Amino acid sequence: MASRTHVVCFGNELHADDGFGPAVHAALSRTKLPEGVRLMRADAASPAAIDCFDACDAVVVVDVLGGFGEPGSVHCLPAEAVAAECGAGHGAGVGRLLETVRAALPRPPRVRVIGVEAARLDAFRPGLSAPVAAALPQVTRAVMEALT
Amino acid sequence: MARKTLGIDLNRVEGDLEFEVDLEDGRIVGARCIGTLFRGFEQLLVDRAPRDSLVITPRVCGICGTAHLYTAVLALERLAQLPVPPQATLIRNLCLMAENVQSDLRQTFLFFVPDFLNPRYGDHPMAAAVARAFQPMKGSAVLGALGVTRRILQVVAIFGGQWPHSSYMLPGGVTRGANARDIVDCRELVESTVAWLEDDVLGDRLEAFLALDTLAALERWLAEPVRAERAMTLFCNFSRSVGLDRIGGGARTFLSGGSYHDPDSWGPPCGEQKTLLAAGIFEADGGTLAPFDPDRITEHVRHSWFRSYAGGRHPFEGETVPDYQPGSDRYTWAKAPRYGEQVVETGPLAELLAAGDALCRDILATLGPNTWLRQFARLRRAARTLALMRGQVDALARRIGEPHYRHPPEGAFEQGEGFGIVQAARGTLGHWMQVEDGRISRYQIVTPTAWNASPKDSAGRHGHWEQSVIGLQLADEADPVELGHIVRSHDPCLVCTVHFAGSGRRFRYGV
Numbered sequence: 001m002a003s004r005t006h007v008v009c010f011g012n013e014l015h016a017d018d019g020f021g022p023a024v025h026a027a028l029s030r031t032k033l034p035e036g037v038r039l040m041r042a043d044a045a046s047p048a049a050i051d052c053f054d055a056c057d058a059v060v061v062v063d064v065l066g067g068f069g070e071p072g073s074v075h076c077l078p079a080e081a082v083a084a085e086c087g088a089g090h091g092a093g094v095g096r097l098l099e100t101v102r103a104a105l106p107r108p109p110r111v112r113v114i115g116v117e118a119a120r121l122d123a124f125r126p127g128l129s130a131p132v133a134a135a136l137p138q139v140t141r142a143v144m145e146a147l148t
Numbered sequence: 149m150a151r152k153t154l155g156i157d158l159n160r161v162e163g164d165l166e167f168e169v170d171l172e173d174g175r176i177v178g179a180r181c182i183g184t185l186f187r188g189f190e191q192l193l194v195d196r197a198p199r200d201s202l203v204i205t206p207r208v209c210g211i212c213g214t215a216h217l218y219t220a221v222l223a224l225e226r227l228a229q230l231p232v233p234p235q236a237t238l239i240r241n242l243c244l245m246a247e248n249v250q251s252d253l254r255q256t257f258l259f260f261v262p263d264f265l266n267p268r269y270g271d272h273p274m275a276a277a278v279a280r281a282f283q284p285m286k287g288s289a290v291l292g293a294l295g296v297t298r299r300i301l302q303v304v305a306i307f308g309g310q311w312p313h314s315s316y317m318l319p320g321g322v323t324r325g326a327n328a329r330d331i332v333d334c335r336e337l338v339e340s341t342v343a344w345l346e347d348d349v350l351g352d353r354l355e356a357f358l359a360l361d362t363l364a365a366l367e368r369w370l371a372e373p374v375r376a377e378r379a380m381t382l383f384c385n386f387s388r389s390v391g392l393d394r395i396g397g398g399a400r401t402f403l404s405g406g407s408y409h410d411p412d413s414w415g416p417p418c419g420e421q422k423t424l425l426a427a428g429i430f431e432a433d434g435g436t437l438a439p440f441d442p443d444r445i446t447e448h449v450r451h452s453w454f455r456s457y458a459g460g461r462h463p464f465e466g467e468t469v470p471d472y473q474p475g476s477d478r479y480t481w482a483k484a485p486r487y488g489e490q491v492v493e494t495g496p497l498a499e500l501l502a503a504g505d506a507l508c509r510d511i512l513a514t515l516g517p518n519t520w521l522r523q524f525a526r527l528r529r530a531a532r533t534l535a536l537m538r539g540q541v542d543a544l545a546r547r548i549g550e551p552h553y554r555h556p557p558e559g560a561f562e563q564g565e566g567f568g569i570v571q572a573a574r575g576t577l578g579h580w581m582q583v584e585d586g587r588i589s590r591y592q593i594v595t596p597t598a599w600n601a602s603p604k605d606s607a608g609r610h611g612h613w614e615q616s617v618i619g620l621q622l623a624d625e626a627d628p629v630e631l632g633h634i635v636r637s638h639d640p641c642l643v644c645t646v647h648f649a650g651s652g653r654r655f656r657y658g659v
Contacts, residue, residue, distance in 0.1 A: 044210055046210055046211075047254065047258075047294070047297070047298075048210065048301075048311065048312055050294075050298060051298070099285050100285060100294065102285070103286065103291055103294065104294040104295065104298070123185070
């Protein structure tokens with residue numbers, strides 16, 4: 001069976017740089033992806049998103065980051081680098097979700113996290129900040145490289 | 149006497165809930181439950197086509213979207229006086245039951261019991277057994293709950309295509325009927341969940357647990373050696389050993405709008421709704437049950453960040469106009485719903501009390517309202533709901549081939565008003581809708597957490613959560629774990645906001 005990879009983009013474009021994942025999703029939607037790759041979007045990293053990690057061998061998570069560097073800096077991280085305490089809402093957050101995935105799935109996939117450090121995370125203020133928007137091509141390229 | 153104010157971190161449960169308490173010598177003398185996010189769905193709906201509510205309102209919540217969809221469709225059917233085929237109501241019920249079972253089990257094993265591993269309880273004689281069962285992401289009950297709750301939600305996926313935020317219920321029915329394959333799949337999903345509950349949680353047959361009818365009978369059942377390490381036994385014995393059956397009472401009046409519409413009777417004139425579990429107002433003092441009358445519901449905004457009006461208003465006369473007033477005595481984006489001017493508690497316990505659950509009524513009469521009982525009722529409701537699901541699947545099997553949808557007549561939604569009420573995972577949920585010239589002129593939503601987490605009202609009465617903590621003596625102000633037990637026993641839910649992947653630093657965002 002061919003290798004199966006999911007690209008899961010998290011975020012909500014209503015909340016400033018939290019819309020980075022959806023922006024990457026939109027960019028990748030216009031790109032021909034390698035065979036066996038499935039592109040997904042998840043607004044919230046709640047337990048409902050566990051299924052995005054099921055039935056595949058590897059997952060590339062795309063999300064905005066906090067606490068990894070200067071605003072706009074791009075980072076490729078192992079899943080373990082994302083703290084489980086992060087995020088808000090129903091015990092959710094990408095870190096918590098990744099921990100849950102490891103516990104809940106009998107064969108959890110390999111996970112890489114690719115993202116950009118946030119500059120602005122204002123609730124209900126749509127639009128990416130300049131440094132985060134500028135990082136969009138670099139992150140999209142990084143995701144494509146991770147898939148090949 | 150020195151007074152100080154603590155802000156309590158409840159971020160594990162909900163990012164936009166804050167709880168602020170005033171302490172005197174370690175005792176809580178004042179409490180403010182703060183919803184930090186303006187929801188705004190009511191405004192989103194004004195001027196839209198009435199059926200837009202079927203797409204928009206399931207987005208109010210990422211956990212109880214099925215309940216919002218069900219409630220929205222009931223409001224439309226009541227407005228247009230539409231007949232609904234029994235098969236459609238059976239499918240709606242099955243999906244809402246699946247959502248509620250999912251929520252009850254996740255709330256218990258992912259959000260409530262982690263507090264049992266607090267360092268304060270490190271020397272507790274049950275600590276090792278509790279850790280084996282309840283340790284986050286490792287405990288046997290936690291992993292089991294993660295598995296079965298993913299599976300039971302597949303019932304919604306069968307009929308709705310996705311969960312959450314699905315829109316498969318329509319005024320007059322549902323988008324697809326059941327076939328024989330669906331029945332087989334639903335039975336398997338229900339039975340595998342029942343099997344886990346019986347084997348890992350109860351250590352007994354579902355029917356035997358549901359037959360327990362007194363606190364004394366429950367205590368004898370829990371004491372049987374065969375279930376010493378079962379999750380229910382650990383949960384009950386640990387909770388009571390640390391005194392959760394003596395704290396967190398709150399309001400002593402319980403509200404249930406009734407659970408799951410009767411497939412054979414839902415339809416015009418859509419008057420008093422008949423439900424599988426009866427609606428009612430149950431009083432802890434005296435153990436009396438009164439009929440539920442939706443006309444007695446009002447909402448106050450005296451201590452909320454909304455445009456002021458005097459007293460309380462029924463949702464058909466209500467408004468939701470934001471008016472942020474920092475520095476005033478207003479402190480939340482939640483309104484204060486009241487039932488006939490009474491502060492009430494809603495949720496699984498209220499649902500079971502109104503429906504005549506003998507065990508919950510006996511525990512309430514013996515111990516009074518408390519944190520353990522509230523959480524115990526959530527597990528008991530999961531068991532009872534699974535038993536109901538078996539019956540709904542059997543009934544649905546007998547309806548295969550019957551209509552699942554009746555198309556509304558032309559112009560059905562041009563004028564009028566309607567409301568819907570269901571029991572969502574956290575309690576009574578209501579939508580009130582008015583339509584003029586084919587557009588929504590007013591839409592008001594009263595959520596379960598608004599009932600429970602309401603601020604003070606026009607008369608200065610604290611909401612239920614606030615009442616449930618006032619008077620509580622904290623053992624350690626730096627780690628008020630007993631406060632966390634109380635609040636989490638209500639399964640708090642305010643609307644989700646910003647998330648991001650972080651390095652561990654703590655952030656909070658809100659309006």
